[in-house]
Amino acid sequence: MKKTVQKIIYVIVIIGCFIYLNQNEIKRFYDHYIDNHKVELKNLSKDEFFQIQFIDVGQGESIFIENNKKYVLVDAGNNKDGNKLVKYFQELGIDSFQYVIGTHAHEDHIGGMDNIIRTFPINHYYMPSPTVDNMTYQGVIKALQDKNIKLETPNIDSTFQVENTKFQILSITDDEEDLNNTSIILKVSYYNTTFLLMSDATEEIERNLLEKDINSDVLKVSHHGSKYSSIAQFINKVHPKYAIIQVGKNNDYYFPHKVTLDKLERIGSKIYRTDLNGTIIITSNGNDLQISTKKTDTNQE
Ligand SMILES: [Zn+2]
CATH class of the missing domain: 1.20.5 (Single alpha-helices involved in coiled-coils or other helix-helix interfaces)
Structure with missing residues (x-):
């Protein structure tokens, strides 16, 4: 025996x-x-600069991308965040945006967008097609009309480029039943570094993305870390070095959920959260990432 x-x-x-x-x-x-x-980066100019900021707007999202003094904004927090974001960008010296993207028509993503639209010149404004009958959404539409900016709805798999940063629309739908499903999902590539911005994607959308090239250095985790998103196959395939969760302190939804944090920890992702870290700033030299955090006044009452 x-x-x-x-x-x-x-x-x-x-x-x-x-x-x-x-x-x-x-x-x-x-x-x-x-x-x-790896792409050879020997010829990269000394003036090259790339940064992505996951701005702390409490229970909402706002992501700011800069490459060589050209700017892209993905979402603008809640209604209460509009003026604070305008001030924040003005203090950074931003004069205009090449692209502004409202990922979907929920207040925690497009709440402050009317203030942005009314303040800064914008070359392209992207949003999914479903229209919503609420003050927030109508406020965005009115601001676009007043400033004579066209609302564009990009196609799935379409791409655009700002300086040396490439953007690919991995997902967008016109599902009026669940606006989270309409979310514009972006893969952002700056030379050899990649960022996957999932907005409030649901499990269904994550499943659809499994066949795509989703492996990324940085994952902006779906739907504020909800347990109804971030399925294991998806997290494993993205396999991010860094996972970012944009979430408010003591929020009503108990985001981020523990199962999501566990899944990310299991694959060795380092987790950053706006509720704990404040605004999360990542700088890339095309190969390596540097991360810093700072408390900003974008999340003060
Ligand atoms: Zn949200």
């Missing part, structure tokens, strides 16, 4: 070693592959 137990232990140890060594082998191959497929 004792011998049988010993044998079983030997077998388990041998299998364990085999799996461990194989994993190392796979990782070596993967690193080698990545090294050989």
